Amino acid sequence: MFLSPEFLAVAFCFLLIVSFVHWAFLRFCSRQGIPDTIPWAGVQYGGCTWLSRARATMQSLSGSRTLLDDAYEKYSKKGIPFVLPNIFTGPELILPQSEMGWLLQQPDEVLDQNEVNRDFLQADHTMLHPKVIFDSVHGDVIKNELHRRLGEFTEAVNEELDFAFRKTFGVDTKEWKEIAVYDVMSEIITRISNRVLVGPELCRDEDYLYNSSRFNRWVVLLAAVISLFPQSLKRIISPIVTYCNYQLYLNMAKFIIPIWKRQTSSFSDARPKENNYVQWCLDHAKTEDERGSDMITKRLAALSFAAIQSSVITSANLLFDLAASPLTPMYLQTVRNDVSTHLEAAHGRWTKGALSRMLTLDSILRESMRLWGFVSRGVLKTVVVKAGIYLPDGTHLPYRTKIGIHAYPIHHDADIYPHPTEFDGLRFCKPPTNKDGTSENHPENMLGKENGIPLVTTSASFMGFSHGKHACPGRYFASQQLKLVLAYIALNYDIKPIERRPDNNWFVGSQGPPLGDKISIRRREGTA
Ligand code: HEM
Incomplete structure (x- = not known):
């Protein structure tokens, strides 16, 4: 019975x-072991009850920006840590910027940044295979292949850009053309990234591109849904939640498996090695399992998410900034002059070296990322020692607490960046100034560069790619692509001014450009 x-x-x-x-x-409701001496964002100091914490946690869904801005002024600026609630991944202990040195010094065995990513992306459920995110092959391939070979790809990416822009932005030099910014940048970035990852055939295959960009678009949203379930139910619920994305992955795999077969067949030794992601993974595989088509296609899907989605968001933000700034005609002219000077010196060839010297491109992109960096968290790590950890002031924090420093309020701090809400495209090409107009001891100093700061340089005041040992390893690749995109736009298009830059949408600790908004562009005379 x-x-x-x-x-x-x-x-x-x-x-x-x-x-x-x-x-x-x-x-x-729970403090999750965080001592009650530490204030909570969104809760009156001294009045922290389970109910007020629950209210602040609800507010984090769409009001994280307000929570962060208020608590940064109240606590971080005075050197006091605070707790930032997060409805999806739990509370985070936010340290003042002055503790960055301590945060970066902690070994991975004590404070692990990867764990935060794993939680944020619910990687065990959305990233197709538990190994994809955590073993070293990913990092090896990005550092030793993608990064090292950037020079080999500069011209190919530029060629693909020309194709992609003509197709999406058009070539009409007479009439303005309206474009849906997010969708168009998604098409362009997916195409040029795949030119490098899988080669010229697949990057023009509409079916492959469709499945790749759809897969990327859904990952973060699906992760958010899964994170709303208790740990014990995730294994049951996640195959249902991720069903459609898994079908998109299977559709992508249908295109990759023939490439894998060609490169692993007995005849492949007689041919020169191909230069694509599948080959790089084969070369770095440590076991037979890692050489298998299943592992390699899953890795490729995960890497395309990391590589493509972040650059789509960054380039869409940039276009809105350019359309809304009254100084854009001057910015675009400055870029044209910079590009033609360095191209001329490189005998008209788009080399990696020439591109690295075009620092006005870095400045404009860096400024847009400063304003709209898509993850607010900067550097965030999880305590992975069972005994917990002691902060420099002696406060004890338990196992699994998330500890870090958020980028958003620092990027918008008027003491670090004067007129912080303005888009000042050439901000990083000139010596940075303090509020009083001097540049002495400025935290975002020129970092040893005379003519500007490269986009890839991270600091405690610029964390668009995070900062420290776990800063984004793909930023060199991203920077090359985004600089080529901006150069192409400046050389070939005018942008019709819009009255106001549309605000970004916040979703807990992340923000993205509005998905449906449009701007108008027109091909410049004599370039079609
Ligand atoms: C504008 C484009 C990009 C932005 C803004 C960006 C930003 C970031 C940020 C903020 C992180 C740190 C996340 C965290 O630990 O909390 C990160 C990590 C990472 N990014 Fe990027 N990224 C970009 C492009 C790329 C590209 C092109 C690739 C690959 C080719 C890539 C691969 C990765 C990987 C593998 C990690 C994890 C690193 C680790 O855990 O040690 N990213 N990225």
Whole structure:
């Protein structure tokens, strides 16, 4: 009788309710072991009850920017840590900027940045295979192949850009053309990234591109949905939630497997090695399993997400900034002069060296990323020692606490960046100034560069790619692509001014450009 189907169904529902209530209490109300001497963002100091914490946690869904701005002024600027609630991944302990040195010094065995990414992306469920994010092959391939070979790809990417821009922006030099910014940049970036990752055939295959860009677009949203379930239910719920994305991955795999077969067939030794992601993964594989088509196609899908989605968001933000700034005609002219000077010196060839000297491109992109960097978290790590950790002031924090420093309020601090909400495209080409107009001891100093700061340089005041040992390893690749995109736009298009830059949408600790908004562009006379 005790094991009747009715009894089992009731027991199952009871367990389900208990695990949800337990999860909701932990997520919304509990301090999760963080001492009550540390204030919570969104909660009156001294009035921190379970109810006020629950309210602040709800506010984090769309109001993280306000929570961060207020708490940064109230606490971080005075050197006091605070807790930032996060409805999806739990509370984060935010240190003042002065603790960056301490944060970066902690070994990975104590504070692990990868764990934060794993949680944010619910990588065990959305990234197709548990190995994809955590073993070293990913990093090896990015550093030793993608980064080292950037010079070999500069001209190919530029050629692909020409094709992609003509197709999407058009070549009409008479009439303005309206474009949906996010969709168009998604098409362009997906195409040029795949030119490098899988070669010239696939990067023009509309079917492959469709599946690749759809897969990338959904990952973060699906991760957010999965993170709303208790740990015990995630294994059951995630195959349902990720079903459609898994089909998109299978569609991508259909295109990659023939490339893998060609490169692993017995005849492949007689041919020169191909220069694409599949070959790089084969070369770096440490086991037979890692050489398999299943592992390689899954890695490729995960890498395209990391590589493509972030550059799509960054380039869409840039276009809105350019359309809204009254100084854009001057910025674009400055870029044209910079590009033609360095191209001429390189005998008209788009070399990696020539591109690295075009620092006006870096400045404009860096400024847009300063304003709209898509993850606010800067440097965030999880305590992975069971005994917990002590902060420099002696405060003890338990196992699994997230500790870090957020980029958003620092990027918008008037003491570091005067007129912080303005888009000042050439801000990073001139010596940075303090609020009083001097540049002495400025934290975002020229970092040893005379003519400007490269986009890839991170600091405690610029964390668009995070900062420290775990700063984005793909930023050199991203920087090359984005600089080529901006140069192409400046050389070939005019942008019709818009009255106001549309605001970005915040979703917990991330922000993205509005998805449906449009701007108008027109091909410049004599370039079609
Ligand atoms: C504008 C474009 C990009 C931006 C703004 C960006 C930003 C970031 C940020 C902020 C992180 C740190 C996340 C965290 O730890 O919390 C990160 C990590 C990472 N990025 Fe990027 N990224 C970009 C392009 C790329 C590209 C093109 C690739 C690959 C080719 C890439 C691969 C990765 C990987 C593998 C990590 C994890 C590194 C680790 O955990 O050690 N990213 N990126």
